[in-house]
Amino acid sequence: MDNALRLQYLEAMGIDIWVPRAAPAPDRDEQLLIDNAAPEAAALAPTDHEPAQPGPDNWESLQAEVAACRKCALCETRTQTVFGTGNKQADWMVIGEAPGQSEDLQGQPFVGKAGQLLTEMLRALGLAREDVFIANILKCRPPGNRDPKPDEIDACHAYLQRQRALVQPRIILAVGRIAAQALLKTEAPLARLRGKVHTLDETPVVVVYHPAYLLRSLPDKRKAWMDLQLAMKTYTEG
Secondary structure, eight states: OHHHHHHHHHHTTTTTOOOOOOOOOHHHHHHHHHHHHHHHHHHSSSOOOOOOOOOOOHHHHHHHHHHHHSSGGGGOOOOSOOOOOOOTTTTTEEESSSSOOHHHHOSSSSSSSSHHHHHHHHTTTTGGGSSSSEEEOOOOOOOGOOOOOHHHHHHHHHHHHHHHHHHOOOOEEEEHHHHHHHHHHHHHHHOOOSSSSETTEEEEEEEEEEEEHHHHGGHHHHHHHHHHHHHHHHHHHH
């Protein structure tokens, strides 16, 4: 390090060094002072290359990330991503499987016939769609409405985690087998998952039938109503 740069460091530390116009070479003690002070001053000197600290997560940045996501092959076949909708500070979070054709076209979850039935299920609990936050395990529609693949669920996992962290729901409704299995990390069948209260990161989870299934199996609507009552009981007692 040249002497001029050393003097700049010393000045930054508030150490004044008098240098005569015809400066002789510094004696041994002065050289030791300069050499010992320079590294300390360098550590205190400001830099333009310090890494920026990440700010708190927010809905705008998360939604932009989802819209531009190319983590899996579904980005090649989607019309648009389906981020989620509803009250972003809701007590209730409804998590389904994946967008279908109507959702893919409109960019909103649960908007087809199954979505209409979900609206009625929520209304039976005294809730409007605007009162809850609705999202899916996947943000893109699988071609032909096939079941999500494990790598696709993994690719979207962090997005859903961040949504849950932002909403901070008091209860989660896992809608259908695939959503329940993915959330609870289990391969247990729906029959063993429904009818009881599970926990996800200290948040109670109640598994309910998917509305699309109920449209094909009307007798199970009674069981679905029992699951919804369990969810409401869990919420009110929590």
